[in-house]
Amino acid sequence: MEELTSEQISSKLYDIYIKSEDRIKSNAMVCRAYIDKVSLDTISQKVNNEMASIKYSISQINSKFNENNKSYVTTKEEITKVLSYYEQALKELSLFYDGKIEQLILRKVELEASLIGSIINDQYLHDKILHKNMLKENDKTKMSLKDNIKNAIEKIKNRKNNKNQVDIMAVSKLMDSQDVAREIEEKSSLRLEKIVEERKNNKDFITNTEKEISLVTNEIERLNKQKEKAIFDAMESQEKSVSNNIRKPKIFNKITRFFVSRFNTAKVIQNTIINPLNMKIENFRTNELANMKG
């Protein structure tokens, strides 16, 4: 694989940044849609199951109860009302979980954007280190100082050889020049060290951010599954069917037209199906749902 230049790497990273920005947003939108759909489908299934259960129970009470009965319309309205109430309670339950998941989705977007930014920053710091190293090597001031110090040492050596008196001022100037050179060297090294440290911290940040993204992704999945189970388990009857709780006169085993006219099916449905279901929903809202919300 051919070695890429710094400019080529930066260009590729920019392309990745543009693509990733779009993918991060799309991912969040689709994730949100998926979470909502899980809630909708689960609630829909649960409501349908409850409807089927009610229909079965009514058929157990009176299999001939239909549109021809005068109280059919009222009963139908009551059933619709209780099922809406049932659905509403389930929606509140799902909202509790979806709110938490939404926060996690937003956090994930934040982390992923930071991650891409840090990766690009790493390349920038790498280039900066290279540049600073190059500057350090080719520092004109330092090189000119080095030359001057070299010349001054030569002059002092010559004077000593010629047995002339050593110029104290010259030696003093020489020592000052050396101090300045050392200072430039130190400052330059410090700046470089700082950038190297910054790059190391950036790399640690990249590693930690990746770990956190993984944790958040797993948490979203876990909460979504937990929500699904919670919706399915909510307000579930302990008995196998609602009709086990229905008390009807034994004579109904062979119902006749005579007894039907004396038997208020609508009232029995109200007392044995609708009212207990209303109570179950109310109990769920005041206990389980309230405890969850805190």
Next chain:
Amino acid sequence: MKLGTVVYQSKIYNLDYMSLDELKRLLEMIENEKNTNIQEAKKLIKN
């Protein structure tokens, strides 16, 4: 609630009308591509 549309690989996806399985598949595709991009970027800076 309007979930919006998403454009991905030259296709427009209307999230409101997609089934659960379709959403799950789309989510996996986008997630995989996003992770591939990040790994590609990390390889470039490995120096």
